[in-house]
Amino acid sequence: MEPVIEAKHLSKIYGKGATAFLALSDINLKINHGESVAIVGKSGSGKSTLMHCLALLDTPTSGELKIDGEKASKLKSRKLNRLRNRRFGFVFQQFFMNSNETVLENVLLPLKISGTRRKHRKRLALEAIETVELADKARVKSKNLSGGQKQRVCIARAIVNNPKILFADEPTGNLDSATGEKIIKLLFDLNHDKGVTLIIVTHDEDLAALCDRRIRITDGKIVVDESIKHVTRPAARAINSKTKPANTPEAKKAKKNQKKGVRK
Amino acid sequence: MKFTDILKSANVNLFRNKMRSFLTILAIFVGSFAIISVNAIHTGVNDFIDQQVESIGGDNYIEIAPTAAYDQLASMMGTGEITKYNANKSSSDATIISEEDLSKIRKIDGVISMNPYYQASVDYITTSHTDKKYNAVISLMPGGGVKADLSAGNQINSNSSDYEILISEDYAKKLGFDTPSDAVNQTATFGVKQSIKCYTVANPDDCIATLDAKIVGVQAPSILSIGGIRVNQAANDAIYNLASEGIAPDIKNRTPMATGEIDSTKLNEIRADLKKLGFTAITIDDEVGMIRTFFNVILIVFTIFGAIALIAAAIGIINTLLMSVQERTREIGLEKALGLSKGKIFLSFSIEAIMLGFWGSALGTAVAMILGFIANNIFHQSGGFLEKFPTFNLVKFTPESVAALILIVMFIAFIAGTMPARKAAKKDPIEALRYE
Ligand SMILES: Nc1ncnc2c1ncn2[C@@H]1O[C@H](COP(=O)(O)OP(=O)(O)O)[C@@H](O)[C@H]1O
């Protein structure tokens, strides 16, 4: 099967001339459907830059990126917007939400952008809010939430469009460990139940250990790209009691049902 | 994103910073208010002039004066040329229309009649219905189809040899008639001072002759037609002759002006012929044209003020939206990261600009219309300067001008909004999200 994301000789240079800074250098990687990938490394090593490039939020200076086998550089802006809106979900390091709006309004923003009908929009957003266990806060203004709750709102917003790939930048970075665990469970539930590909930037080694794969970056270069198997898998299962694999017929059917009527 | 959602979010953003939006709208309001008010006054005045011109008629009426009179006026103002002396046409003769001139003018094709204009004046007017005498200013009612706006009676017959006059409603009341129609067909008596005779009598009252004329109609109040008392040619000439009794004819009959009737379809040819003979013609349209020009100049001046206010308001819109774009950098970045297209971000800010324009101009016209309505009412109240003109609305709004103004202001707002809107649309999502 074709990798969902494939990067070849990717590099990113910030600035020009004397102040030019090589943030990413010759990145080669393939990410398969349903994989959970941790991007780890020290602060300033280029993790966020890599994630932004993979998520098509930023354009690499050189090299090639393919999404589902299609060259990213050839994508029309219309298609790019559809990708961002319908196939990707983002959880940003800082929460990035409209603090004057309610949880519900924040969560349904991607659906509003996609032009989903009002009724569907609200139903799907409430479902997503329920998934992150914030149903009782749906009508509360975002600014009145705690850090952990805000992060969960961001996850609800990231999954409300039923994305194929979820990008999360330090999703537990600002949280205490108990709240962090809740978030981690949420992410891996999505990975296991719905087959969502996870790309998580973190410097939390425990979180990285739960992933299928760990990519370590130092000074913009991939220094380690390893699969983590049997050793840490049980730990993931310890957190996540549900072990249903992602691509069973039931899972696919559920996904289809959820998709119906979503698009304009 | 659906259009209704874009509309909604633009509206929400507009009211997010209420004071700033309010001030921007206020600036647009001022400009729109000025322009629409001036336009409404202009429409009102022009409509009124049209209405009056319609009621006056007088397409065939013409007034002529020697072109030399205008030249002399110019030379007095220091702009004319100094010409050589000619015994046959000296400076003092140049501004006079002689009997010889008149017969030449009468021969011009299209000229139906032409009479020297004598400035007649009376000392008083009275009737048998009152024992009082009133000062009076009379004016010649020209022929050529000129009509007075009558509240009772008939038009004057200019060609009649009977002495016919029109009086105003105010005079009718003073002269002892309860209603205007009571005055119709009654006789009025003029007192006319005979200047030469006054040298020979001891009592000034003894040199005042009287002349009876028939009141054929009563004039309704009107701005364009001269109020007071209007007399036909026969009455005017009779009064003049009475007053100047004893004065040598060649002195008595000197006049700088003649009035007459023409075939208005030949106006241009007549003008050309008159010019050759050294005369300048003025029609009712010319006179109305001067009034119109006066109002047009006022309109243009105030419209320019309004336009300047709107330009300032447009800069206000740019400023407001630039601030808004700056404040919402992160929000825009997030929306772009979540797949909102450039076009829709541009649209959202453009709509915000258009809404500013809409509210400013809509409020401006609404307030102008309310104030215009109140002003019209005040002017029409007793004591108001339009008390006697119930049909004249000084301020008159047409749906077309209101719609045009609102649309134009919205368009200006849109143009002003394109710069900030482009800036917002071009924002890079990552840069925008990093923005602190
Ligand atoms: N817009 C930018 N301009 C210049 N340098 C940048 C920019 N963004 C990031 N960098 C630099 O690139 C490096 C990698 O940044 P980032 O990917 O955010 O690191 P990480 O997420 O691993 O902490 C850092 O040294 C950072 O200073």
Ligand SMILES: [Mg+2]
């Ligand atoms: Mg980072």
